[in-house]
Amino acid sequence: MATNNCHAFDLLSNQISRQKKYAWDLERDLPWELGVDPDKFLLPLDENAIVFPGLDDELRLALSQFAGLFVNTAISEMEGVIDKLRDCAWRECLRRNPVNPELETLGELFFDEELKHSRLFKRFNLAFCDRLGIDPKYLQQILPQTFGSRFLDTIIDNAKDGGHAFWWVVASVEEVSIGVFRQMASEKAGIDPLFFEVHRRHMEEEMRHCNYAFLILDLIHKRSKNLRQHYHARTDLILAQTSSSTWLLGELQKMWRVQKMGSLHPFFTRLVRVVPHFKRISPLKLPHILYASSPYLSLFLNLRRHPLTLAKAIQTGTPHLPMPRPHDLPVLAKSLS
C-alpha cells in the first residue's frame, strides 16, 4: 500500500522505483493493431441504459459506445487539465513548502503519466473514428472539453490564490478512473478488447500513483496556515465539487446536439434515435439516477463514490457537499434479448 505521508521518504523512494520500472509506453505497449470492433460494447450498461430506458439492442450498443467515448474524453480532458496546473498548483506549492526530493520526483512522474493518459484516451477515440469512418471533428462536437471552460479558469484562479481545489479534483478523478475499470472488469467478454486494454493499462498506473494527490493534501494540511489558507482549507473541496460537477453536467448537454447530426453518419443516426427515450425518465427520479445509481455519471459526481477522498476530507475536517448514498446497479456488456 502506497503511503499518504509526504515525509516517508524511504517509502516514496520505493514508489519512484516501482513507477519507473513498470511504466508502459503509449505506442509500444498497447495493441493498437487490434483496431476497434464496431460490434462490441465499450462500457457495460445498467438495465436503464444509464438514463435511457427501453432501448433495443442496436441502440444499447450505440449508447455503450457513446458512453465509452464520453468517459474517455472526460478523463482525458481532466487529466489534460492536470498538466496545465503543473506550475501554479504544484511547483509553486513545493517551492513554498520544500519537503524532500522524492516528493518532487514523484510529482514529475505523476504529471508525465497523466499527460500520457490524456493522450491514450484521445488516441483510442481516434481509433474508433478511424474504424467506423467518422470524422473526429463531428464526434468532438458532442464530447466534453475543458479548454476555455469556467471550470478550468476557476481551478487555475484558485491555485494562483494559494488554494488547492485542484488537488481535491485530482484525488477524485483518480478514484473515478479506477472505478470505471472495476465496472468493466466483470464484463470483459462483451467489451471491445482494445478499449478494455486501454483502461486496464490506465488503471495499472493509476493504482501506482493514486496516492500523489493525497501526499500533496497531506503537505498542505501540515503546513502552518495564515488566514487565507484557513479560508481555502474550509472552502476548496466544495469549490472542487461544484466546479467539476457543473462542468460535467454542462458538457453532457452537448449530446443533444446530435439531433442535428443524424445525416452525417449511421452512428449519429442511432444516437438520434436514443434521445427520445430520455423522456421516459421521470424528472423527479433524474437527480437520484445521475448522483446515485448511474454507473459512470454518479462515479464522477458523487463524493461518496470516492471513498479515499471522502476519508481524507473527514480526517482533515474539510467541509464538503452532502451526497446521496450510492446505489449500485448490475451492468451488462451484451444485448438483453
Ligand SMILES: [Fe+2]
Ligand atoms: Fe490517469
Ligand SMILES: [Fe+2]
Ligand atoms: Fe492518475
